Amino acid sequence: MKLEGKVALITGGGSGIGKAAALALVREGAKVALFGRRAEPLRATAEEIRKSGGEASPITGSVANDKDVINAVDKTVEIYGKIDILINNAGVGLVGPLLHQTTNDDWKLIVGTNLEGAYRVTRAVIPHFLHNNGGVIVNVSSTAGMIGLPGASLYCISKAGMIHFTKTVALEYAKQGIRANCVCPAAVDTDFLAPLISDEKAKEWLYSIHPMGRIGKPEEVAKAILYLVSDDTAWVTGSVLTMDGGQTLQ
Numbered sequence: 001m002k003l004e005g006k007v008a009l010i011t012g013g014g015s016g017i018g019k020a021a022a023l024a025l026v027r028e029g030a031k032v033a034l035f036g037r038r039a040e041p042l043r044a045t046a047e048e049i050r051k052s053g054g055e056a057s058p059i060t061g062s063v064a065n066d067k068d069v070i071n072a073v074d075k076t077v078e079i080y081g082k083i084d085i086l087i088n089n090a091g092v093g094l095v096g097p098l099l100h101q102t103t104n105d106d107w108k109l110i111v112g113t114n115l116e117g118a119y120r121v122t123r124a125v126i127p128h129f130l131h132n133n134g135g136v137i138v139n140v141s142s143t144a145g146m147i148g149l150p151g152a153s154l155y156c157i158s159k160a161g162m163i164h165f166t167k168t169v170a171l172e173y174a175k176q177g178i179r180a181n182c183v184c185p186a187a188v189d190t191d192f193l194a195p196l197i198s199d200e201k202a203k204e205w206l207y208s209i210h211p212m213g214r215i216g217k218p219e220e221v222a223k224a225i226l227y228l229v230s231d232d233t234a235w236v237t238g239s240v241l242t243m244d245g246g247q248t249l250q
């Protein structure tokens, strides 16, 4: 197993890509702390993992709240003794308003969760990585951080920020054995896209913007996350792995 004895903190670990990543890491021997706002999906995911023989702990709170973040990191260390892996996956979207129609509250929600949330959690975890002489971070950005999406400016800004955030962290801590990489998926079949997928016309459009003719599966993104946290990528840091069925080639 590739992650025997490793401990991972996964934000947004109760659903979608975060849940798929948790299951993939546990299958390779990791223990996982699942951090999110809603208790029920976290509890259900932890239960599923325990039933399969793995170890998982749900921790409720928001990445947008400093106290919750410190509590999540402290609890993970209290339960498992350390943190080796951080997956900054928690995210929210906003599609519709053009930039001049967005509000400070929109900015606070989207940028405050996606980008600042990753910043807050990383800032709290790095001292533990330094103490352990290393650690691995994977940030879940998006192709929306690479190309524009009209009506989703704040989401695009937050995800573009995560890409540069990844490179900055990778550079600052390269000598301390801390690696940081980033995945940029295009559309993935999770609750995040449920409103679009449930509308036949919107779904058709969504599929059509991916040259491979389909959207991604959370398990496919999870495999990339597993690859980036494992020693298979021991010399890889600051990289941006696009996974998009060809969307950004056009």
Ligand SMILES: NC(=O)c1ccc[n+]([C@@H]2O[C@H](COP(=O)([O-])OP(=O)(O)OC[C@H]3O[C@@H](n4cnc5c(N)ncnc54)[C@H](OP(=O)(O)O)[C@@H]3O)[C@@H](O)[C@H]2O)c1
Pocket (backbone or CB within 6 Å): 011, 012, 013, 014, 015, 016, 017, 018, 035, 036, 037, 038, 039, 041, 061, 062, 063, 064, 089, 090, 091, 092, 113, 114, 117, 140, 141, 142, 143, 184, 185, 186, 187, 188, 189, 190, 191, 192, 193
């Ligand atoms: N699905 C896509 O098409 C797609 C494409 C590219 C990138 N992504 C990114 O992938 C990541 C995961 O999304 P997903 O597709 O798996 O959708 P999802 O199932 O809605 O997952 C989002 C997760 O983030 C958590 N979350 C949201 N706000 C939070 C907060 N303030 N504090 C802690 N946790 C929070 C949610 O849990 P709670 O609500 O319980 O807090 C949820 O578990 C997101 O960052 C998203 O931007 C998704």
